[in-house]
Amino acid sequence: MIAWATAAPAISAAFLASLVEVVEAFTIVLAVATVQGWRPALAGTAAGLGVLGLLVLALGPVIDRVPLQSLQLVIGVLLLLFGLRWLRKAILRAAGIIALHDEERAFASETASLSEAARLDATRRNWIAGLAAFKAVVLEGVEVVFIVIAVGAGRGLLWPAALGAVAACALVLVIGLVVHKPLSRVPENTLKFGVGVMLSAFGVYWTGEGLGVAWPGHDLAILVLAAMFLAIGLSLVPLARRPRKIEPQEMAR
Structure with missing residues (x-):
């Protein structure tokens, strides 16, 4: 039986990462449904x-055939690069160097793009709208699949990680369908910061x-490593902030 201390980090990482990706995909699917109706949106989804x-289904048998230690090394390197990319962007956004992701702006942009196709015939409009929903689901979903496999493969945690991803999908869909608007209040950069750390x-x-490293405490070492990345990330935010320019009139005061 899998211990909670072992499964919790995998479930949390998969849940938070999936939450971010599903929110972004849902924004585009909702834009498609708003402009063209739910039929092409649901078909594309x-x-x-x-x-x-x-x-x-294709990756499952392949993963089972790869030697465990090689699988751990390859996934570890890829996961580290993936996590550091998220963490870097979250630090830069928190420091104000790059703009925060705005779901309402993304919704408006996608709606405007789809509205430009309004002069086309109904069949072509439906195809374009369905393709937009399809692309959003696949692009964001591939990242979710990768994260679930990365945090769960080789340790018997695929099902707990998948459970975290499914829970995130269900949460976003329920809230999104109830409020029927982009989930702009989701603290996306905070989530991305946490996902990058995990x-x-x-x-x-x-x-x-x-x-072949023998980690002290085995799986509990993940929590220690997460605490280290969190501390480093938080300390880099103020260091990355650009100093405010002092206007000449302020210098004269």
Whole structure:
């Protein structure tokens, strides 16, 4: 039986990462439904989910055939690169160097793009709208599939990680369908910061496992690594902030 202390980090990482990705995909699907109706939106979403399902079925047997230590090393390096990319962007956004992701702006942009196709015939409009929903689901879903596999493969945690991802999908869909608007109040950069920390910690842990490192405390080392990445990330935010320019009139005062 899997211990909660072992499963909790995998579930949390998969849940938070999936929450971010599903919010972004839902924003585009909702824009499609608003402009063109739910039929092409749901058709594109269903097709995207079908592609993701085939991807999972194809990857499953391949992963089982890869030697465990090699799998740990490859996934560890990829997961570390993936996590550091998220963490870097979250730090830069928190420091004000790059703009925060705005779901309402993304919704407006996608709606405007789809509205430009209004002069086309109904069949072509439906195809364009369905394709937009399909692309959003596949692009964001591939990242979710990768994260679930990365944090769960080789340790018997695929189902707990998948459970975290499914819970995030269900939460976003329920809230989104109830409020019927972009989930702009979701603290997306905070979530990305946390996901970057967790994925980076998993990446270091898995890389060490692949290289034969004996971690003190075994899986509990992931929490220590996460705390280290969190402390480093938070300390880098004020260092990355650009100093405010002093206007000449202020210098004269």
